[in-house]
Amino acid sequence: MIPALLLAAGSSRRMGQPKQLLAWQGQPLVRHVARQALAARAVERVIVVLGAAAPQVRTALAGLGPRLTLIENPAYATGQASSLRVGLAALPAQSAAVLVLLVDQPLVTPGLIDHLIAAYRAQPDALALVPTYQGQRGTPTILGREMFDHLRELDGDVGARAVFAAYPDRVCRVAVDDPAVVVDLDTPADYAQNRHGR
Numbered sequence: 076m077i078p079a080l081l082l083a084a085g086s087s088r089r090m091g092q093p094k095q096l097l098a099w100q101g102q103p104l105v106r107h108v109a110r111q112a113l114a115a116r117a118v119e120r121v122i123v124v125l126g127a128a129a130p131q132v133r134t135a136l137a138g139l140g141p142r143l144t145l146i147e148n149p150a151y152a153t154g155q156a157s158s159l160r161v162g163l164a165a166l167p168a169q170s171a172a173v174l175v176l177l178v179d180q181p182l183v184t185p186g187l188i189d190h191l192i193a194a195y196r197a198q199p200d201a202l203a204l205v206p207t208y209q210g211q212r213g214t215p216t217i218l219g220r221e222m223f224d225h226l227r228e229l230d231g232d233v234g235a236r237a238v239f240a241a242y243p244d245r246v247c248r249v250a251v252d253d254p255a256v257v258v259d260l261d262t263p264a265d266y267a268q269n270r271h272g273r
Contacts, residue, residue, distance in 0.1 A: 076119055076169050077192055079112040080162040083178035084126025084151035093128040094260055099181050103135035108178050113142060115188035122165050124158045126151025160227050176215040182255035191217060194249045201247035206256040213256030
């Protein structure tokens with residue numbers, strides 16, 4: 076079982092407003108990204124980590140069904156590592172790995188998610204999978220259960236990339252012909268440039 080963990084707790088300092096609630100194709104950004112994950116055939120459950128603007132984000136995600144679980148990270152202001160810890164603690168016990176998805180990557184499609192999960196399952200010795208586009212590393216990433224203890228030890232505004240260096244031979248890199256893995260919305264300019272999607 077490989078659930079999706081959607082990190083949607085950040086303070087959006089560079090955006091100047093909660094990016095989770097930005098309008099995207101007629102709905103809040105967080106709802107759009109959650110729906111993409113739910114539509115992926117290989118994803119049985121989606122867990123969303125809330126933090127900044129949690130009440131409004133919770134409202135934005137209402138009615139998406141029983142496969143969606145919402146949890147709050149009270150320490151979200153300390154950075155992404157705390158959201159990873161909270162998310163890992165909420166995973167179903169039978170999870171063999173987790174796909175980590177960021178709320179500011181709205182171009183990621185269900186098909187891309189399914190492709191990455193299939194590629195991970197085809198590499199039984201891989202501890203993690205990282206997509207690349209034209210040589211640039213991106214997300215979503217897939218993290219195997221063997222990495223969970225190391226991820227729980229992270230602190231501050233760092234993600235799983237901090238752990239990858241310890242296992243260079245067991246991190247599978249998959250080249251994709253899709254810029255979605257490297258497009259994120261950090262600033263108003265990013266939002267203006269990409270808001271019409273694909």
